[in-house]
Amino acid sequence: MRNLTLLTDLYELTMGQGYFNEGRQHEIAAFDVFFRPNSLITYSVAAGMEQVADYLEALSFTEEDIAYLRSVGGFSEEFLTYLKGLRFTGDVVSVREGELVFPYEPILTVKAPIIEAQLVETAILTFVNHQTLIASKAAKIVDAAGGGVMEFGLRRAQGADAGIYGARAAMIGGCVGTSNVYAGKLFDVPVSGTMAHSWVMNFESELEAFRAYARSFPEGCLLLVDTYDTLKSGVPHAIQVFKELRAAGHEPKGIRLDSGDLAYLSKEARKMLDAAGFPKTIICASGDLDEHSISSLKEQGAKIDSWGVGTKLITSADLPALGGVYKLAAVFENGREIPKIKLSDTTEKITNPGMKEVYRLYDNATNKAIADLITRADEHIDETKPLEIFHPVETWKRMTLTNFHARNIRTPLIQNGKAVRGHQHVLEHAAYFRAERANFWEEYTRRDMPHIYKVDLSSALYDLKAEMVKRGKQDA
Amino acid sequence: MRNLTLLTDLYELTMGQGYFNEGRQHEIAAFDVFFRPNSLITYSVAAGMEQVADYLEALSFTEEDIAYLRSVGGFSEEFLTYLKGLRFTGDVVSVREGELVFPYEPILTVKAPIIEAQLVETAILTFVNHQTLIASKAAKIVDAAGGGVMEFGLRRAQGADAGIYGARAAMIGGCVGTSNVYAGKLFDVPVSGTMAHSWVMNFESELEAFRAYARSFPEGCLLLVDTYDTLKSGVPHAIQVFKELRAAGHEPKGIRLDSGDLAYLSKEARKMLDAAGFPKTIICASGDLDEHSISSLKEQGAKIDSWGVGTKLITSADLPALGGVYKLAAVFENGREIPKIKLSDTTEKITNPGMKEVYRLYDNATNKAIADLITRADEHIDETKPLEIFHPVETWKRMTLTNFHARNIRTPLIQNGKAVRGHQHVLEHAAYFRAERANFWEEYTRRDMPHIYKVDLSSALYDLKAEMVKRGKQDA
Structure with missing residues (x-):
């Protein structure tokens, strides 16, 4: 495996030097990965988490990397020594591959010492953005074809990895095979x-x-x-x-x-x-x-x-980037969570603060998904009582759920730097996706002008956000 | 370096088995890489040739690769043994990186034993398509900005290679730096x-x-x-x-x-x-x-x-694939060239047959490029005599050049499987591009509605093609 530790934006390292100089390298911070809505994808198919896990477990600067950073300039010897010993020691929670995911949901959360958490931002986004994009595009194409789709795009892929991991993602999205022999060997999937x-x-x-x-x-x-x-x-x-x-x-x-x-x-x-x-x-x-x-x-x-x-699948030609972001959700002082929010004049760009979980709410009568609910991390959903949910902006749009069950769609991926979720065969991820998709009314998964699936905030999260927005505005 | 020998479409290997069974593995064939016109790119900036050279020199199936192919089925033990010993032994001629290139020009030609020549098709296209695409997109963006463009797209790139080689290509197209630390180290380019x-x-x-x-x-x-x-x-x-x-x-x-x-x-x-x-x-x-x-x-x-x-450069968002193709130009019988042509009902899709060269014709008075001329390989351009060139379809559009000089824009990249053109620093390729671009009237390089730069066929090539089209039609 290639050592991709340097696969990061330089500012992750300059900020690292800054935190190190301020003596803040032990501070813990949490960042969420999420997508914003776009007009082309009605739902996304999460993918790339295994690549994230492999990358985080292998994270380690070589002597050559350190020498290179020294040559770039601006980094102190103390910081370079710190980097030499750096491994990823944090926790990552994420949805599984093949999970249907929707805008604003934290599909992956990194909680780690701040320098580590910043360092890994770029590569995590690269892997998750790319594979989720292609899996989602594949799902749309497979849906239109009704099956029998082969991935043939390697020669038009944006480099070798785009072909290899794109083929993997395409299989998760429902393709039945690939022309890519390298991907066939690496992931044990049918080639043709x-x-x-x-x-x-x-x-x-x-x-x-x-x-x-x-x-x-x-x-x-x-x-x-x-x-x-x-x-x-x-x-x-x-x-x-x-x-x-x-x-x-x-x-x-x-x-x-x-x-x-x-x-x-x-x-x-x-x-x-x-x-x-x-x-x-x-x-x-x-x-x-x-x-x-x-x-x-x-x-x-x-x-x-x-x-x-080929081309239009492997590049997701009409939407070649998903635009997933990595936003600060919280910092910790002596283990105590301090929620963080990014304000913006654009309502949709204001982040959801604090540590969170994502629950998918299913109707017990039909077993169909009704809505996803983003909650604060310490909330418990009592399935025995009616649950009122509401639109996160147009809050007068409300509905009350009874006879439902809730599933937390995220599980630990990495704990204390170690992968805790084993890799699964790509075709198992594909089967999971197929099964979970069947739990959605087709109105939500239609290619054009779908009904928009609800992603709501719990009352507790909504209140926290509203209070921080108010406070943030007062401070400005 | 990763062994990318399996980075190919399965059909390259099934055809290989077929040629092997027919006892034709020693037959030599030549394939051209070229692009067709598209409405978004007025000229392309060639890139990726060094990656092609590295790949071809390293081409070699591992024991594990062979075991994998055995598991796929359909391949004979004799053929697998042949593959185990296979190295790339052919010749490659190409334009240099940073060269301005235009539709239909054979920017790279592979001449090799047929099984080798087919095997390497996919990866060559992947590398050249991707890097040429991003270099060309970067050139347009840099042109609009008038300089000072930084490549910031890694997190939105289609996988790690798209970020790494995309950053390289962006530098060739005129970006002055990248945020991508991995690319900074690998290619020794400025990071910021x-x-x-x-x-x-x-x-x-x-x-x-x-x-x-x-x-x-x-x-x-x-x-x-x-x-x-x-x-x-x-x-x-x-x-x-x-x-x-x-x-x-x-x-x-x-x-x-x-x-x-x-x-x-x-x-x-x-x-x-x-x-x-x-x-x-x-x-x-x-x-x-x-x-x-x-x-x-x-x-x-x-x-x-x-x-x-970021995003729109590293993915070339409005045109995320260049669509370069790899077409059979000739086969050889006892060293004698037999030109090949791919016919089509669409005139533009008919290929240019045989072994060819590409000359750029410059006006001696202004040193500006007038046209590119695709010739048969054995033609000589006599700069001391007037040269009449004509449109390859609308042949009544003619002009006669005097006081000009001609430059063959292609040179050997690989000979007998060995790289003969040393790698150059990425910034040298960038400087070359900048210098050669100055030899073009700005009417040809305008972003919107440019004057179309002429790519003509020599009389000899035109006659060969016309004759083969006629013969091909008679055969059909």
Whole structure:
């Protein structure tokens, strides 16, 4: 594993030097990671927490790192010595990967000595922002396709990690496989792929190219049919080779379309394959797809069983950053919590102060999620009594819950610097996501103009925030 | 360095197995990397070639990789043994980093045994697509700002590599520094950063936070002034601390604005700083900036000296993938070149066949670039004679050049598997880009609606292509 300890913004280290000089390196602070709303994502699928855990456990400056920081200038030898011995000793609480998460919820909280807590801000945001973004995009695409989506984007990914961890996140969001062999090995997930146009161009004829491929891969043979003319050449040649395969005792897998009008071509190809006695073969399609084009193709009856999605998934092309932030929630004096708030003229930008938890409230009759409730950390939700919840800004919007249960969606990830939540297989995270998503009314998960799922504040948290806003304004 | 040999699409390996079974593993093939036009980038700034060279030199499957491929299934033991011994033995020719490049130009060509040439397709595209994209985006932003752009995007990057190599590419495109410490160390480029809002929130008062920072960093002190109220609190407190610093013999550096109306605030802050006797302090601005907002702010007279650009640079938010492709150009039989072409119903998607070179033609009188000319590899451009060039589709658009010189913009990168072009410092690539860009009329590099720079085909290449298109159509 690469040592990513230097994967941080310089200001985390200059602030570290500052706190060190002030003798404040033992002060404990807590920071929340959360997202603000955006118009493109109705819900997010949390991902990247295992990468955060690995990174935090491995955090350690090498001699070379220290020498580099010395060369940057501005750092004292005392501070560099402190950094040399620095390990992450704090606690992290977070949602699990595959959890559905919503704006403003603290999906991850770091509580650690202030210098450590600042140092790790950047990398935590990088990992969680990226993987959550791609898992969320994948979920939308898979939803539009109704399944059968393959992640094909490595060559258009923003560097190697974007391809590798993007493939991982895509699987959590519901993709059934990836073309990325590195990711396949690292995460033990299904890989797929057959041939490129260059293969077909590299033989005397398309038919000969197909035959050669079938010789090497008689089982599960899938042929790319659009190199020359899909319906006049590609599909007929594929059918011819499929017949030869069947005569030799092998059942072919199907064809792939990578250009042209995928709705028209897939419908025509389906007819041709069915008429030739291959109704069980599948049709894969690829080529600049996303949730919108997939939905549109399906609307017109495209006969596509499997979708290879590249660029627009691996880069989340219409929203290439989620914009998660890391905000100070509290500091501690002799173990006593002092809540902190970031004020702003924009109401939505005022942070939720103090140590918090996030509860998902489910209706017992339907087992569907009703709302999420952000509470102060020491609150207890009594499921035996009616619970009134209200909108965090338009507070006159209220509802009372009875016959419900509450689930704290966060659990410890790191305690005293040690990972306490074992890694799970990526496909387990994916299964969790699928199961939990079924607990949401589809009105909340619709791609366009969804009903907005409620994320409310408990009365205690609301009161604390209101009081601090008032006080903050008085101080200004 | 990580072993990225498995960073490939599975189909590169299934095709490899196919060629191996056909006994064609010694056949030599050549592939070109090029981009197609897009509406957002007027010219691209090539980057990522050094990463390509490092990757190719290190290419080697580990025992573990081979065991993994065995577990995937479909590969023969003979082929796996072949892969175990596989190294990249081919040749790569490419433009240098920092070169201005245009659509359809083969900016990199791989000539190698077919299995090797296919295997490396994906990673080469990943590296070149990503770094060229970010360098090009940076160039646009730097152009709008007129300099002084810092890369601040790590936390919003699509994974660690996107942050690290994105920072590198941003420097090639003209950024003067990065917040990314890892990139700073790896590429020896300037890093910068001072404090976050959390620093200010972590002291009893803004004034106390500024004083504490000034105690630690009396030289080059730069203060973030928008935590509470920029003009009523932040700037006055900064001025107070600047006066204290000056009294102690230190000159302050300036202030940073991260929210609010940056035009209004910067103009007011400038007046306040000037009036207080600090006309040499700088004003840095950050917060969701890109070339459009920077240009718009400058238009309104914003007094901003330094721009911290994050999300929209590191993700190239409005165009998060460049879409570079890797297309078969030729195969070789007993050393004899057999040009290959990919046909398409879309004229622009028909590839340029055969081995090629790219010449940039400069006017001797002005030393400005007139056009790029893609030629067959064996052509010689005689600068002593008039040269007629013409549009590759609208062939009646012609011009004759006299008093010009030609420069082949590509040089060998790898020969027989060994890197032959040494790495250069990132800032040398940046300087090269700056110098070569000055050789272009500004009409070609304008951000919006630029005049389109000519990329023509030589007569010989045009004739070859026309003949192959005709023949290809007859065959279809």
